[in-house]
Amino acid sequence: MSIASQDTAIRTGRVTRMLIYLVLLLFALFYMLPLYVMVVNSVKPLDEITGGGMMNLPQVLTFEPWAKAWSSAQIGVEPTGLSPYFWNSIKMVVPAVAISTVLGALNGYVLTKWRFKYDTIVFGLILFACFIPFQIVLIPMAKMLGLMGLAGTTSGLVLVHVVYGVGFTTLYFRNYYAVFPTELIRAAQIDGAGFFRIFWRILLPSSGPIAVVSIIWQFTNIWNDFLFGASFAGADSQPMTVALNNLVQASHGVKEYNVHFAGAILAALPTLLVYIVAGRYFVRGLMAGSVKG
Amino acid sequence: MANTANADFKTRLQTWLPKLVLSPSLALMLVFVYGFIIFSVYLSFTDSRLLPSFGWVGLENYSKLWRLSHWETSIMNMGVFAFLYIGICTFLGLSLAIFLDQKIRGEGFIRTIYLYPMALSFIVTGTAWKWFLDPGIGLENVMQSWGWTSFEFDWIKNSDFAIYTVVLAAVWQTSGFVMAMFLAGLRGIDNEILKAAQMDGASNWNLYRRIIIPQLRPAFLSAFVILSHLAIKTFDLVIALTGGGPGRATELPATFMYSYTFSRNQMGIGAASATIMLMTIAAIMIPYLYAELREKK
Numbered sequence: 368m369s370i371a372s373q374d375t376a377i378r379t380g381r382v383t384r385m386l387i388y389l390v391l392l393l394f395a396l397f398y399m400l401p402l403y404v405m406v407v408n409s410v411k412p413l414d415e416i417t418g419g420g421m422m423n424l425p426q427v428l429t430f431e432p433w434a435k436a437w438s439s440a441q442i443g444v445e446p447t448g449l450s451p452y453f454w455n456s457i458k459m460v461v462p463a464v465a466i467s468t469v470l471g472a473l474n475g476y477v478l479t480k481w482r483f484k485y486d487t488i489v490f491g492l493i494l495f496a497c498f499i500p501f502q503i504v505l506i507p508m509a510k511m512l513g514l515m516g517l518a519g520t521t522s523g524l525v526l527v528h529v530v531y532g533v534g535f536t537t538l539y540f541r542n543y544y545a546v547f548p549t550e551l552i553r554a555a556q557i558d559g560a561g562f563f564r565i566f567w568r569i570l571l572p573s574s575g576p577i578a579v580v581s582i583i584w585q586f587t588n589i590w591n592d593f594l595f596g597a598s599f600a601g602a603d604s605q606p607m608t609v610a611l612n613n614l615v616q617a618s619h620g621v622k623e624y625n626v627h628f629a630g631a632i633l634a635a636l637p638t639l640l641v642y643i644v645a646g647r648y649f650v651r652g653l654m655a656g657s658v659k660g
Numbered sequence: 661m662a663n664t665a666n667a668d669f670k671t672r673l674q675t676w677l678p679k680l681v682l683s684p685s686l687a688l689m690l691v692f693v694y695g696f697i698i699f700s701v702y703l704s705f706t707d708s709r710l711l712p713s714f715g716w717v718g719l720e721n722y723s724k725l726w727r728l729s730h731w732e733t734s735i736m737n738m739g740v741f742a743f744l745y746i747g748i749c750t751f752l753g754l755s756l757a758i759f760l761d762q763k764i765r766g767e768g769f770i771r772t773i774y775l776y777p778m779a780l781s782f783i784v785t786g787t788a789w790k791w792f793l794d795p796g797i798g799l800e801n802v803m804q805s806w807g808w809t810s811f812e813f814d815w816i817k818n819s820d821f822a823i824y825t826v827v828l829a830a831v832w833q834t835s836g837f838v839m840a841m842f843l844a845g846l847r848g849i850d851n852e853i854l855k856a857a858q859m860d861g862a863s864n865w866n867l868y869r870r871i872i873i874p875q876l877r878p879a880f881l882s883a884f885v886i887l888s889h890l891a892i893k894t895f896d897l898v899i900a901l902t903g904g905g906p907g908r909a910t911e912l913p914a915t916f917m918y919s920y921t922f923s924r925n926q927m928g929i930g931a932a933s934a935t936i937m938l939m940t941i942a943a944i945m946i947p948y949l950y951a952e953l954r955e956k957k
Binding site: 377378379384387388390391394395397398399400401402404405408416417418419420421422470473474476477478481483487489490491492493494495496498499500501502503504505506507508510511529530531533534537561562563587590591593594597598608611612615616624627628630631632634635638639641642643646 | 677679681686689760764772775777781783785796798802805892899918921935941942945
């Protein structure tokens with residue numbers, strides 16, 4: 368269900384087409400507006416913003432807000448800027464994405480090529496877990512992390528993100544492997560290839576596209592997570608989203624809007640880059656996962 | 661003799677291996693999802709306050725919950741928010757997809773612009789809209805500085821209208837994604853039927869109304885399921901955009917649960933509200949997943 372470039376048979380008149388282009392353009396402006404506001408105001412001195420010039424291009428170009436947001440803005444009690452939190456997020460995202468993707472690939476492989484009694488029920492249980500409101504697990508999770516000695520740590524957050532991400536990665540790999548010819552697997556079995564050998568030699572080499580999807584999906588979701596970060600992170604494991612929120616909501620002192628905007632872009636940059644570089648696969652994967660199911 | 665035993669062990673290992681590989685994930689699910697759900701639901705029947713405690717109080721938390729005006733506000737807001745958010749996203753997504761499906765030049769570029777908000781964190785979205793809608797420095801101030809001195813737009817600070825700013829930001833974030841879902845659906849429709857209908861003199865309007873849109877049923881269903889589930893989970897956007905305010909004007913069940921559990925030390929009531937959220941999502945998801953899984957057998 369990728370977005371093919373095939374066109375419709377619908378024919379439209381010239382005036383209609385002009386109107387369509389106009390509407391599409393207006394909406395493009397609507398979607399660009401917040402990004403424009405963030406970028407333009409992140410390179411302005413503060414008084415240009417407060418003086419009613421939010422929509423104007425900067426008269427004085429300054430990168431000080433960026434420097435400040437990165438390395439010296441007051442976050443919570445420490446004037447550290449967002450940089451330590453950026454690295455906290457990286458340290459949390461990389462292992463969580465890797466582990467959940469590997470587990471998802473193995474689960475998808477078992478659920479499609481080594482079917483057993485009740486495997487649909489098992490898949491149903493895994494699938495429903497994708498959609499629970501996380502509020503229902505917050506209290507026991509806080510207690511469990513405490514019992515495991517992981518409260519307030521990056522490892523604890525990695526565990527949380529793996530647990531609640533593995534449903535989606537399993538879903539992706541299962542849908543992808545479901546259309547993979549089972550005859551190939553049977554043939555390899557007859558030749559004496561075992562469970563892991565078949566996975567390693569036959570399925571894995573053709574899993575590139577779905578692995579990309581799974582990685583992008585997990586990366587975006589975990590990087591952008593706020594609820595788990597706000598609930599379970601300690602002072603030195605807080606992710607970027609939580610730090611950004613602390614920066615923006617700080618009630619003391621002058622509100623430095625330009626620094627807030629620069630910080631917001633810093634927090635958005637990794638996922639935006641991923642989207643721009645690999646967005647095509649992302650959309651294709653979302654379609655495969657949601658429309659086809 | 662030893663050889664056959666060895667081979668036997670190997671075959672048996674091969675039959676067990678798949679289940680063995682699946683078991684860690686399944687165990688995680690059973691404990692961290694289903695075990696935790698049972699624990700939370702159980703807590704909703706106890707007198708837990710700051711910490712979990714196991715004194716059984718029956719339905720007391722639920723009856724307290726439904727008497728709280730704070731919860732009533734959250735539920736009312738949820739209704740308004742979900743209705744508008746799902747409705748507008750679906751309408752906008754479908755319209756934009758239909759427009760974009762007319763052999764548009766630069767389609768790929770436009771699609772990228774419509775979709776990029778999906779990649780952002782709700783905290784980023786919330787921050788951007790928060791200051792853009794702020795009457796002091798945002799739209800209102802800009803319009804006034806451009807000479808329209810009577811221009812007023814203070815919805816974000818106005819308790820009667822603040823919830824609509826949450827709708828606006830949420831629609832901005834997800835409508836492009838809904839557009840992509842409908843576009844994929846449109847591209848899957850057989851052109852031959854359309855050509856035949858055109859031959860019979862059907863107008864474009866009728867083509868869409870009678871033939872194309874009815875065929876998009878699966879896309880409508882997926883969009884509804886995804887959007888309603890996103891709506892119920894909405895938390896970070898409210899935190900970043902309005903902080904639940906002004907006053908409690910934009911509280912949603914998710915923010916209610918968080919503040920009752922973690923800042924007001926009313927864990928029993930928090931657990932009760934989380935249980936209600938779960939039930940709502942389950943009521944939507946279970947029939948959908950059941951139908952999906954049955955189809956595939």
